[in-house]
Amino acid sequence: MDSFEELRKNMLKNAKEGIKSAYQNEEFALMQASNAYRELSKSYNLAYERLSEWYGIYFPEIRMGSPKALAQLAVALNGNPPDMEVISKAVSDKSKAEEVYRKASATMGRKMGGEERDAIVKFSELCLSMDAALEQLKAYIKSASTRMLPNTAYLTDETIAAELLSKAGSLDKLATMPASTIQLLGAEKALFKHIKFGSKPPKYGILFKLPAIGTAPIYMRGRIARVYATKISIGLKGDVYSKRFIAEGLKKSLDAAVERIKSAPKPEHKNVDMGRPQHGRFGGRRDFGRRRGGNPAAGRRGRRPR
Amino acid sequence: MDSFEELRKNMLKNAKEGIKSAYQNEEFALMQASNAYRELSKSYNLAYERLSEWYGIYFPEIRMGSPKALAQLAVALNGNPPDMEVISKAVSDKSKAEEVYRKASATMGRKMGGEERDAIVKFSELCLSMDAALEQLKAYIKSASTRMLPNTAYLTDETIAAELLSKAGSLDKLATMPASTIQLLGAEKALFKHIKFGSKPPKYGILFKLPAIGTAPIYMRGRIARVYATKISIGLKGDVYSKRFIAEGLKKSLDAAVERIKSAPKPEHKNVDMGRPQHGRFGGRRDFGRRRGGNPAAGRRGRRPR
Numbered sequence: 001m002d003s004f005e006e007l008r009k010n011m012l013k014n015a016k017e018g019i020k021s022a023y024q025n026e027e028f029a030l031m032q033a034s035n036a037y038r039e040l041s042k043s044y045n046l047a048y049e050r051l052s053e054w055y056g057i058y059f060p061e062i063r064m065g066s067p068k069a070l071a072q073l074a075v076a077l078n079g080n081p082p083d084m085e086v087i088s089k090a091v092s093d094k095s096k097a098e099e100v101y102r103k104a105s106a107t108m109g110r111k112m113g114g115e116e117r118d119a120i121v122k123f124s125e126l127c128l129s130m131d132a133a134l135e136q137l138k139a140y141i142k143s144a145s146t147r148m149l150p151n152t153a154y155l156t157d158e159t160i161a162a163e164l165l166s167k168a169g170s171l172d173k174l175a176t177m178p179a180s181t182i183q184l185l186g187a188e189k190a191l192f193k194h195i196k197f198g199s200k201p202p203k204y205g206i207l208f209k210l211p212a213i214g215t216a217p218i219y220m221r222g223r224i225a226r227v228y229a230t231k232i233s234i235g236l237k238g239d240v241y242s243k244r245f246i247a248e249g250l251k252k253s254l255d256a257a258v259e260r261i262k263s264a265p266k267p268e269h270k271n272v273d274m275g276r277p278q279h280g281r282f283g284g285r286r287d288f289g290r291r292r293g294g295n296p297a298a299g300r301r302g303r304r305p306r
Numbered sequence: 307m308d309s310f311e312e313l314r315k316n317m318l319k320n321a322k323e324g325i326k327s328a329y330q331n332e333e334f335a336l337m338q339a340s341n342a343y344r345e346l347s348k349s350y351n352l353a354y355e356r357l358s359e360w361y362g363i364y365f366p367e368i369r370m371g372s373p374k375a376l377a378q379l380a381v382a383l384n385g386n387p388p389d390m391e392v393i394s395k396a397v398s399d400k401s402k403a404e405e406v407y408r409k410a411s412a413t414m415g416r417k418m419g420g421e422e423r424d425a426i427v428k429f430s431e432l433c434l435s436m437d438a439a440l441e442q443l444k445a446y447i448k449s450a451s452t453r454m455l456p457n458t459a460y461l462t463d464e465t466i467a468a469e470l471l472s473k474a475g476s477l478d479k480l481a482t483m484p485a486s487t488i489q490l491l492g493a494e495k496a497l498f499k500h501i502k503f504g505s506k507p508p509k510y511g512i513l514f515k516l517p518a519i520g521t522a523p524i525y526m527r528g529r530i531a532r533v534y535a536t537k538i539s540i541g542l543k544g545d546v547y548s549k550r551f552i553a554e555g556l557k558k559s560l561d562a563a564v565e566r567i568k569s570a571p572k573p574e575h576k577n578v579d580m581g582r583p584q585h586g587r588f589g590g591r592r593d594f595g596r597r598r599g600g601n602p603a604a605g606r607r608g609r610r611p612r
Contacts, residue, residue, distance in 0.1 A: 019414045020414045023415055023416040024416055024417070025416075026419070026422075028363045028416070029360075029419075029422050032356070032359060032360035032363065033360070033426075035356060036429055039352050039353070040432075046345050047342075047346065047349065050338070053338060054335075054342060057329055057334045108326045109326075110329040110330055110335065113332070113335075115445065115446045115449055116446060116450075119339055119442050119443050119445070122438065122442040123342055123346075123439055123442075123443065125435070126346075126435050126436060126439040129431070129432050129435045130432060132428065133428045133432040136425050136429075137428070139421065139424075140421045140422060140424065143421055
């Protein structure tokens with residue numbers, strides 16, 4: 001009995017050690033930070049839209065270049081009558097500061113009450129805190145991606161590399177993914193819509209955020225995404241397994257491939273709709289749904305012979 | 307020409323005055339604050355979920371009662387080894403503080419790196435700022451609703467009164483709404499789904515947040531919402547037009563009506579599906595869609611005689 005107790009204790013200890021060592025992988029922290037960054041960006045955009053709408057009833061003439069600038073001005077003015085000194089502290093550009101002062105002095109907006117001022121100033125401060133937190137998250141994501149995924153971060157950028165990792169779930173999973181899966185990471189919804197309902201297949205997921213893809217003419221985007229995915233998939237082997245920095249060579253051949261795509265003549269027809277995949281799970285069962293969009297049940301009824 | 311110029315100047319001045327006086331209505335500020343509160347609550351919940359998941363890789367054993375408590379602990383510990391003094395500053399309950407100390411000393415979690423720590427501590431601080439901003443917004447909403455909508459705030463609560471206002475768009479619009487519209491404010495999506503596709507009609511919108519409705523048995527909720535909406539609609543006339551506080555009497559008759567609903571025997575059958583409304587815009591055109599749910603086009607095909 002005594003040895004049984006001891007065995008149990010040892011096993012528990014081993015399990016704990018196992019968990020502990022699993023937690024030591026920094027990839028978990030990077031994935032969490034990347035998700036936090038993505039979610040917080042959305043919240044920040046929402047908060048900024050609200051702030052500009054709300055602040056607009058006090059100062060409808062204002063136009064600031066960035067969310068941060070507007071929040072800084074709102075905090076600086078703090079509901080007081082405009083003061084050139086205060087404004088020029090918040091707005092570094094002198095002519096802009098003068099313009100703000102002039103407009104604020106002749107504003108048609110509402111005068112702030114006391115509690116109102118507390119609420120909107122606190123809200124503006126929160127916008128600034130969000131901005132600062134985003135900066136901090138980005139700094140960590142940058143340094144951690146460059147450490148863990150040097151090749152991928154070099155080929156794409158640090159944020160995109162971290163997002164690919166967090167979609168994949170772990171470094172190992174990401175490194176063993178085929179290039180085609182990497183190309184479509186983040187486009188799961190569109191992919192399954194394609195498989196189930198025969199809508200157009202997606203051409204890229206997270207990779208769309210790459211300027212090289214997002215700003216290319218539409219008909220090139222899928223091809224460029226494919227080239228990127230291939231090189232990323234090779235780079236990942238260097239990141240995770242051989243721990244070698246091979247991105248410079250990859251980047252060169254990547255650029256050459258993108259150049260080839262860009263100099264190729266534009267196809268005369270748009271991409272032909274490939275419909276539902278012919279092989280795989282749904283192969284041959286084309287009749288159970290319409291080719292594109294809509295409700296498969298509706299399609300079936302519609303084509304019933306009369 | 308001179309008089310024309312003068313006329314133009316006067317008209318511009320008048321228009322400006324008009325805009326200025328329109329902005330002076332405090333209802334705009336209340337609506338903005340109410341919307342900000344609603345959006346920020348969502349962002350806060352999202353941030354807290356992320357924080358508890360993220361902090362879980364450093365300290366998986368932790369269970370704190372509230373988002374704020376977890377963020378406070380994360381900021382206090384700041385990635386350092388646990389220290390009873392630091393913990394008891396963040397956790398006021400003594401036995402809870404001891405439990406946290408015990409668990410933190412034997413944690414299976416990951417050790418924080420430097421940049422990681424900066425990122426997660428900044429993120430925890432942001433959660434605390436969000437909490438503080440929510441408090442400030444709520445304080446303003448409370449005092450402004452009680453000032454502008456005393457009857458409605460008394461019958462429901464200050465946040466719900468402000469939400470009704472911001473859905474309606476202005477005090478005047480809200481005060482002239484029929485009780486049935488007030489009952490369904492915030493349920494527009496379900497209402498139009500009902501009108502277009504004949505799904506079940508909604509019974510309440512924003513009013514669902516009232517504990518009296520949200521916690522009642524399902525078959526009573528619609529009736530209670532109707533009674534509330536009626537009394538709110540009467541109270542609003544006092545809020546906006548006669549500026550009298552009549553909510554005490556209303557509340558008494560409201561409570562009596564709710565009591566009557568609660569003591570009535572439970573109906574034997576569930577509410578009968580009333581289908582698409584028989585009158586009004588779509589009256590008599592029952593044939594263009596199925597009665598309940600689904601795609602109307604599909605329904606039509608389905609019932610074609612074979």
